[in-house]
Amino acid sequence: MTELRRGTIAFCVLALLDDRERYAVELVGALTENRALATGAGTIYPLLSRLREEKLVASTWQESPAGPPRRYYRLTASGRRSLEAFRGEWAQFRDAVDQLLTQKAS
């Protein structure tokens, strides 16, 4: 994964956890569905470990209705702050890059 993609995907994970907690397979599903995750789905796990270590997310193992236990992830207060900061930065950055890219094309 490139640094840009890795850094961005981390915030996509935080954004997915904004409204409710989810387990890893759900996160993988959401990220592969819109093709945000260009690499193998397995690479999400090292990313989740890092987010947990940085205390941006917290996780708990929970029984699933049927099948094996699942590790559920949720945002921590500091994860929520990081996400909010990123939302603002991203909008600015995206607009700036778009502007430069279209300038070059025209």
Added chain:
Amino acid sequence: MPTPDTLIADYLDRLRQASADLPAGSRAELMQDIGAHLAEKVDATASEVQVRRVLDELGAPEEIAAEAADQSGTRSSAPAAGGLAYDVATVLVLLLGGFVIPLLGWIAGVVLLWNGPRWNARHKWAGTLIWPGAIILALVLLTADHRTSGRLGVVVVTGVAAIMVGLVVGFVYLLRAARSHR
């Protein structure tokens, strides 16, 4: 013909080998996470094709292990933004925590100190010994006090001043040591 079970066992074997260089804790966690993923996606009735699809979707074990190594690399080369806050809090708790909660406050400070990523063993020992050293110094001065009972006040004032200076020096020493590694 490989069965779904042997496909999964082979996959996990490759992952175990590819992740041999990871710290033991990260490696165990990765194996656990991937194991749980497979348990979730593959049930007892899954066919060989279904299992192969799940494994393809996960990606090569080597790719996952490389990503894990990269992620822990980013971790050690870019210390958390809260570095300064952690260092200052550690030193404050170490030196003053004992006043808030006797003994336990100091122990908490020692734990924070030894978990701090920016101090080496020498700094950690020095930090740990500041208070025991100050207490021993105070005891020595108090016994001296008995012998020179005429100038009791002077000795007590000198002792308190020495401890205060020691604490300030310890404070500056630990924060400077941490800053040089930030």
